[in-house]
Amino acid sequence: MPVILQKAWLFLPELSYLGMALALFFISLARRPDTARTQRWALAMALVAVAAAAVAAGGEGLLFWGAYRVDLFSQVFKLILTVATALVFMICRDLSGVEDRYHPEFFMFLSTCTLGMMLMVSSVELMSLYLALELSSFSLYILVPLRAGDDIDVEAAVKYLFIGITASCVMLFGMSYLFGATHSLYLRDIVAELPLLIHQPAAVVGMLLLLSGFFFKLAVFPFHFWAPDVYQGAANQVAAYIATASKAAAVALLIRITGLTGGTNIYLTDVLIVFCVVSMCLGNLVAIVQKGIKRMLAYSTIAHAGYVLMGVLTMTAGGYAGSIFYSLAYMIMNYAAFMVVVVVAAGGRNLNISDLAGLHRRSPLLALTLMIALFSLAGIPPTAGFTAKFLVFAAAMQQGYFWLVLVGMINATVSLYYYLMVIKAAYLDEPANPQEPITLSLPMRLLNYGLILAMVYLGLWPQHFLAVCDQAVRRVLGGGA
Amino acid sequence: MLAPGAGLLVILLLPHDNQRAVRWVALASAVFALALTLWLYVTYDQSAGGLQFAEHYPWVPSLGISYYVAVDGINLPMLLLTSIVYLTGVWTMWDLTVRVKEFFALMLLMVLGVYGVFISLDLFFLFVFYDVALFPMYPLIAIWGSTRKEYGALKLTLYLLAGSALILPGILYVYFESGQFTFNLVELAKAGLDPGVQKLGFFLFLFGFGVLAGLWPFHTWSPVGHVAAPTAVSMIHAGVLMKLGAYGVLRVGMFLCPEGLAEWAPLFALLATVGVVYGAFVGLAQTDLKYVIGYSSVSHMGLVSLGLATMTVGGITGAVFQMFAHGVMTALFFSSVGHIYDRTHTKLVPELGGMAKVMPVASFFFILAAMAGIGVPCLASFWAELLVFINAVRVYPVLGVLAVCGLVVSALFMLRVVQKTFYGPKNQRFADKPDMVPAMIVPRALLAGTILLFGLAPRLMMDLIGTGAAALVGGFK
Numbered sequence: 001m002p003v004i005l006q007k008a009w010l011f012l013p014e015l016s017y018l019g020m021a022l023a024l025f026f027i028s029l030a031r032r033p034d035t036a037r038t039q040r041w042a043l044a045m046a047l048v049a050v051a052a053a054a055v056a057a058g059g060e061g062l063l064f065w066g067a068y069r070v071d072l073f074s075q076v077f078k079l080i081l082t083v084a085t086a087l088v089f090m091i092c093r094d095l096s097g098v099e100d101r102y103h104p105e106f107f108m109f110l111s112t113c114t115l116g117m118m119l120m121v122s123s124v125e126l127m128s129l130y131l132a133l134e135l136s137s138f139s140l141y142i143l144v145p146l147r148a149g150d151d152i153d154v155e156a157a158v159k160y161l162f163i164g165i166t167a168s169c170v171m172l173f174g175m176s177y178l179f180g181a182t183h184s185l186y187l188r189d190i191v192a193e194l195p196l197l198i199h200q201p202a203a204v205v206g207m208l209l210l211l212s213g214f215f216f217k218l219a220v221f222p223f224h225f226w227a228p229d230v231y232q233g234a235a236n237q238v239a240a241y242i243a244t245a246s247k248a249a250a251v252a253l254l255i256r257i258t259g260l261t262g263g264t265n266i267y268l269t270d271v272l273i274v275f276c277v278v279s280m281c282l283g284n285l286v287a288i289v290q291k292g293i294k295r296m297l298a299y300s301t302i303a304h305a306g307y308v309l310m311g312v313l314t315m316t317a318g319g320y321a322g323s324i325f326y327s328l329a330y331m332i333m334n335y336a337a338f339m340v341v342v343v344v345a346a347g348g349r350n351l352n353i354s355d356l357a358g359l360h361r362r363s364p365l366l367a368l369t370l371m372i373a374l375f376s377l378a379g380i381p382p383t384a385g386f387t388a389k390f391l392v393f394a395a396a397m398q399q400g401y402f403w404l405v406l407v408g409m410i411n412a413t414v415s416l417y418y419y420l421m422v423i424k425a426a427y428l429d430e431p432a433n434p435q436e437p438i439t440l441s442l443p444m445r446l447l448n449y450g451l452i453l454a455m456v457y458l459g460l461w462p463q464h465f466l467a468v469c470d471q472a473v474r475r476v477l478g479g480g481a
Numbered sequence: 482m483l484a485p486g487a488g489l490l491v492i493l494l495l496p497h498d499n500q501r502a503v504r505w506v507a508l509a510s511a512v513f514a515l516a517l518t519l520w521l522y523v524t525y526d527q528s529a530g531g532l533q534f535a536e537h538y539p540w541v542p543s544l545g546i547s548y549y550v551a552v553d554g555i556n557l558p559m560l561l562l563t564s565i566v567y568l569t570g571v572w573t574m575w576d577l578t579v580r581v582k583e584f585f586a587l588m589l590l591m592v593l594g595v596y597g598v599f600i601s602l603d604l605f606f607l608f609v610f611y612d613v614a615l616f617p618m619y620p621l622i623a624i625w626g627s628t629r630k631e632y633g634a635l636k637l638t639l640y641l642l643a644g645s646a647l648i649l650p651g652i653l654y655v656y657f658e659s660g661q662f663t664f665n666l667v668e669l670a671k672a673g674l675d676p677g678v679q680k681l682g683f684f685l686f687l688f689g690f691g692v693l694a695g696l697w698p699f700h701t702w703s704p705v706g707h708v709a710a711p712t713a714v715s716m717i718h719a720g721v722l723m724k725l726g727a728y729g730v731l732r733v734g735m736f737l738c739p740e741g742l743a744e745w746a747p748l749f750a751l752l753a754t755v756g757v758v759y760g761a762f763v764g765l766a767q768t769d770l771k772y773v774i775g776y777s778s779v780s781h782m783g784l785v786s787l788g789l790a791t792m793t794v795g796g797i798t799g800a801v802f803q804m805f806a807h808g809v810m811t812a813l814f815f816s817s818v819g820h821i822y823d824r825t826h827t828k829l830v831p832e833l834g835g836m837a838k839v840m841p842v843a844s845f846f847f848i849l850a851a852m853a854g855i856g857v858p859c860l861a862s863f864w865a866e867l868l869v870f871i872n873a874v875r876v877y878p879v880l881g882v883l884a885v886c887g888l889v890v891s892a893l894f895m896l897r898v899v900q901k902t903f904y905g906p907k908n909q910r911f912a913d914k915p916d917m918v919p920a921m922i923v924p925r926a927l928l929a930g931t932i933l934l935f936g937l938a939p940r941l942m943m944d945l946i947g948t949g950a951a952a953l954v955g956g957f958k
Contacts, residue, residue, distance in 0.1 A: 380616050380642075381609040390605075390649070394544070397653040405653060409646035416642055420619060420635060428623055428631065463541045470543065 010061050010070040013053040013078045014122075017115040020045040021108055028104030035103045039092050042107040046086035053082045066186065067125035073472040074122040076324065077252040081121070084245035084331050085114045088237060090447060091342045097235035097349075099148040106146055110241060113139035117249035121256075126175045126185040126210075129253070130168075133213060136249070137164050140242065147235045156226075156233025163226045167216035174209025177202050191260045198261050204268055211257060217250035218305045219298075221279040228290075231298035236345055239294055240338035243301055244331045247308075251327040254312050255320045259476050272313035273404060279306030280411040288418050293341055293351050296418060297334070300377060303415060304330055310408060311392035314399045317477060321469035322391030328465065329376070329384035329458055336373035336451040340366050343438065353422055357429035363438040367426045369448045374419040376455050379412045384458035391466070504575060507585040511568040514596075518564040525557055525945070540605075545656075545663035550600040554949025555801055558942060559599045559721075559728060562808040565931055566720040567592050569924035570713035573816050584625060587617040591717065598725050604652045604664040604733065608645070614725060615641045615693075618706070618718065625711040627822075633709025640702035644692030648729070651685030654678070655737060669737055676740045683741025686734030687749060693726030695782040697756035704775030712819025715771070719778050720812035724804045727785045731797070735789065736953060742792065750790035750873075754880040756783030758887035765894040770821075770828040773898050774814045777854055780891050781807045781862075787884055788869035791876040797950040799868025802942055806861035806935065810853040813928040817847040820921070833902045844903045846925045851899050853932050855892040860936040864943065 008015065023045065027038055057075045062068065088110065098106050116136030123129040141164065145157035179185060181203045182193040197203045216223040231239045261268060283303030290296035308330070311323035343366060344359065345351045360367040376385035389412065393405045440448070458465065521534065540546045552560065574584070590613065597610025615638070622634035656662070658678040659669050674682065692699040703723065707715050735742050742749075760780030767773045781803065788800025820843045821836065822828045836844050853860040856867075866888065874881035935942050 375616065381612045386609070386612070393649065394653050394656070397650070398657050402650065402654060405650045406646075409649055410643070413639065413643045413646045417635075417639060420638065423619075424623065424631065424635075427620060463543070466541065466543065 007061070007063055009056060010059045010063060012056040013049060013082060014115060014118050016045070016049040016052040017111055017118060020049060021111040021115060024104060024108035024111060028108055030104070035095055035100070036093070038104050038107055039089065039095070042111070043086065043089045046082065046089045050079070050082045050086050053079045064128070066188070067128045068122050069124040070122055071475040072468070073252070073475045076468060076472045077121040077248060078118050080248045080328055080331060081114055081117050081245050084248065084335065085110060085241070087335050088241045088244070090443070091240065091339050092237050095237070096347050097148060097237065098146045102146045106143065109139040109143050113143070114245060117245060120249055121252040124187040126178070126187070130172065130175065134168065136246070137168070140246070143238045144230055144234045146238070147233065152233045156229045160226050160230045163223070164216060167213050167223060170209050171213030174206045174212065177206025178210060181206060187256070187260060194260050207257070207261065207268060208271060211254065214250045214253045214257070215275070217246055218254070218308065219302050220275050220305045220309060221282055221302065222275070224279065224283070224302045224305070227301055228295045228298040231294045232292060232350060236294070236338065236342045240335060240342060243297065243338060244335045247301070248327045248331055251308055251312070251323055255323060255473070256476060258312055258315055259320070261315070269313055269315070272309060273401070276306045276309040276313060277404065277407055279303065279309065280408060284411050284414045287415070290418070291352050291354070293353050293356070293422065296353065296422070297337060300415060301334070303411060304377070307389060307392055307408060310396050310404060314395045316395060316399065317470065317473045318398060319392065319395035320473040320476070321466065322388070322395045324469040324472060325391055325462065325466060326388040329388040332451060332454050332458070333373045333376040333383070333385055336369050336455065337377065339447070339451070340370040340373070343440070343444070353425050354429070356422065356425040358431040358435060359426040361437070362435055363440060365440065365445060365448050366438060369452055370426055371423050372452050372455055374423055376459070378416040378419045382456060382459040384455045387459050387462045504585070507571045507589060510589065511564070511571045515564040515568050518560045521552060522557060522561055525552065545665070546605045547603055547665060548606060549603040549665055551602055552600060553952070554945045554947065555731065555953070556599045556728070558801060558805045558946055559724060560596065562724065562805050563592065563595050563599065563721050565927065566716055566808060566812045569812060569816065569928055570716045572924035573716065573819060574711070574713040580624065584621070587621050588713065588717070591617040591621070595721055595725060599728065602666045604656070604666060607733070608649060608652055611648070611725065611729070612645055614722065615645070618714070621714045622706065622710045625714070626709040627711070629705070630709040633705045637702045637706035640699065641693055644689045647685045647689035651682055651689060654685070655682050666733070666736060674738060679738035679741035680744050683734050683738035683745055686738070687730055687745060690726045690729030690734065693723060694730060694786060695723055695726070695756065695779050696786055697752050697759055697779070697783065700756060700779045703779060704772050707775040707778070707815070708769060708771040712815055715815040715819070716812040719774070719815060720808040723778065723782055724808055727782065727789065727800070727804055731789055746790050746792060750787055750877050750880050753783045753786035753790055754884050754887070756780065757787065757884045758890070761887045761891035761894065764891060768830045770818045770830060770898070770902065771815070773830070773894070774811065774818065777891055777895065778807070778811055780887060781854070784866060784869050784884065787873050787880070791872040792954065793872045793876065794947065794950045794954045795868050796872035796876070797953060798943055798946045799865050799872065801946045801950065802939070803862065803865035803869060805942065806853065806865045806932070809928050809931045810850050810862060813846055813850040813925060813932070816925055816928065817843050817850065830898055830901050835906055836903045842922060846929055848899055848903065849929050849932065851895045855895050856888065859933070861932045861939070863936060864939040
């Protein structure tokens with residue numbers, strides 16, 4: 001195979017997304033946009049991209065003068081990202097939550113955002129990393145205020161923008177520290193230098209500041225303030241996207257960057273433990289009192305960010321593999337929950353938990369999906385959420401963080417309370433006024449069955465994907481970034 | 482073992498409106514499960530003892546998780562208990578008409594989890610099955626229950642899962658501290674753990690599983706949950722699920738951390754005795770039949786814990802036997818009360834009265850269960866309680882005597898309830914209510930027969946449990 005073709009093969013998922021964004025750009029130029037057709041095309045292209053990511057999954061190599069690394073780690077995350085985006089496209093048939101004239105742009109910015117994240121998970125040089133991050137962030141800054149109707153979207157967008165930009169600045173500042181300490185922007189140089197320098201304050205501070213950018217994406221305390229407002233203010237589909245794809249990318253980068261330190265710095269770990277505990281407790285406790293289901297899910301996201309962080313802060317192969325597994329499981333179960341919200345919320349309005357009353361009669365299948373997704377989020381076996389929690393807790397226990405695991409488990413019990421409240425609404429409460437049954441189209445029914453199967457499959461037979469995670473982590477740790 | 486699993490799949494595939502088929506499938510799977518368990522019981526080689534019928538498949542080799550099941554003298558009685566209660570529970574709910582398919586599907590899922598816990602010898606699977614057995618309780622109580630059902634369901638679920646919040650760290654702690662990287666119980670026990678590790682580990686297991694065993698002061702969910710649950714769920718719940726907790730303490734806590742047990746045994750015995758006495762006195766003050774049974778369960782489960790805490794072959798045999806006897810007895814209790822409640826729509830003692838004349842058959846079963854609860858000779862519980870008391874008085878003289886006094890109090894309140902409910906002046910409002918039809922007598926008769934059988938021939942059960950208990954106590958040395 002000629003070199004150029006081989007490189008193109010490595011770059012195939014990104015290329016397909018680039019083509020997709022371009023195509024959607026031209027569609028957006030049409031005088032009278034047709035949402036249904038745009039959605040079909042976008043979905044078709046997204047599925048092609050999933051195929052491309054699958055084809056390129058075995059690829060390995062360096063591109064762009066060593067600034068861009070394709071390996072199993074990045075490819076696993078690209079696969080997760082493309083699948084998440086395709087899934088989000090599937091629930092975009094009824095886009096009444098977004099103003100009509102922006103529909104093609106909506107799809108376009110979602111693709112550029114995913115493109116940015118795909119570039120992000122492969123970047124091994126700080127500048128390209130930053131650019132990729134900004135590409136995805138700016139797409140999201142635009143997507144949030146596209147919501148039709150009331151003005152809460154503007155407030156959410158402004159908050160998101162300001163907090164996001166602050167996080168970016170902090171991150172750039174951290175990069176400058178790292179550059180000062182190691183004289184290089186390439187992660188492979190940094191990883192050679194850093195373990196020697198990691199006990200210097202400059203390196204630790206630089207590291208933490210650099211991580212802030214991803215804490216922001218993941219909504220870890222103290223960078224979580226935007227999450228509830230943005231989830232509430234953005235269109236349901238955008239919120240679903242932020243809650244799934246965007247989290248996976250952030251986890252990838254947290255793993256890549258903390259992997260650089262060699263896991264020897266006690267201060268860094270201590271700070272991460274504090275963030276982890278506060279995120280879990282704060283997210284779960286505040287989620288209890290929420291009435292809006294999106295706000296509730298936003299706070300539960302903060303709590304889940306804490307669980308993921310638990311895997312990351314162990315800085316062991318097992319912990320990282322657990323975190324990757326967690327991000328996949330989280331993507332699926334959170335998507336399932338959001339999918340139900342999108343379908344039930346006719347007209348793209350915001351849904352209160354009480355609006356779910358009587359769902360089991362309106363659509364038994366949706367209620368079942370919701371129940372399994374919520375049980376999975378709460379970490380009840382035999383679902384994916386349980387296995388994921390089990391893996392990160394096991395990794396933390398291995399490092400001797402007994403109390404951390406105990407706090408995590410207590411938090412899981414707390415979270416069960418508010419998830420049960422939603423299940424109770426869906427299964428037990430009678431709606432104030434009778435509502436129409438929801439009829440699902442065949443693809444949507446298949447999607448529901450698929451999600452349920454995926455959640456149970458990952459819960460019962462995790463070993464295949466876990467082996468892939470293990471391999472991927474070895475690439476990051478052993479391959480020297 | 483997989484009978485409820487197969488039944489569950491079939492029920493999920495059945496259409497909603499076909500209630501008859503759903504019931505028949507549930508019943509068939511229950512009968513099949515009972516037949517399989519009986520076969521196990523008969524073919525289990527008591528002279529050889531130990532673990533038999535083992536199946537072992539690696540599951541996630543990189544973490545040392547394997548699917549490992551086997552039966553021994555301790556879990557075989559539990560399996561038998563589960564099968565009997567499960568069959569009678571399905572039969573009792575024959576008249577259910579609301580959301581039949583969901584009800585039986587959830588019930589089968591729960592029973593599947595229960596079987597799983599009893600036979601698993603791998604900590605990971607044990608925990609998974611444990612949670613699978615617990616979480617269907619929430620919808621089962623919240624949808625089909627009565628009397629403050631949502632409160633009861635929520636309280637129960639949160640208490641029990643808070644318990645599992647202690648168990649999982651305990652499991653992981655033991656897993657890593659052993660240095661064996663296996664979840665296999667037998668291998669972990671063989672490897673032996675550091676005494677310090679055992680101390681903390683046993684503490685976690687004791688309170689984690691203890692919540693489900695109704696260990697005082699973590700019992701408050703249990704009467705509330707029993708009262709709120711529908712009849713069959715009360716039966717399975719009080720009859721079988723609470724045994725999961727005691728079984729967990731025994732199988733995981735005591736098996737893995739014998740030295741931790743020695744450390745905590747006085748506290749364990751104290752809590753158990755407080756449970757026995759407390760349950761008896763609070764039961765004295767109740768007017769709701771289901772609350773009466775709920776508190777008597779707390780009291781009887783205290784006896785189980787006390788037996789376990791003696792750390793003697795006799796005490797543990799008695800405890801396991803008591804688990805079995807109490808399970809069957811409570812199932813009979815709830816099933817009789819369920820029948821009375823379905824007909825009269827009340828389960829308050831003052832409102833009933835003279836029921837023995839109105840429903841002689843139902844009353845007979847209730848009184849039989851009450852006598853078993855008091856420990857009348859010739860009934861299964863008598864032997865179990867006797868064994869526990871003999872050993873308890875020997876090991877903990879003060880606590881043992883206190884527990885005996887507690888039992889006397891519970892005899893008092895049982896007899897008082899029986900007297901007020903079934904004798905005395907007849908309440909005319911219920912005079913024309915029908916008694917049990919023959920088909921409905923069968924499951925109750927099965928339970929009553931079990932109590933009598935093992936009461937008259939206790940060796941059938943005691944020898945079997947003894948083989949398991951002796952092996953366990955051998956590990957303490």
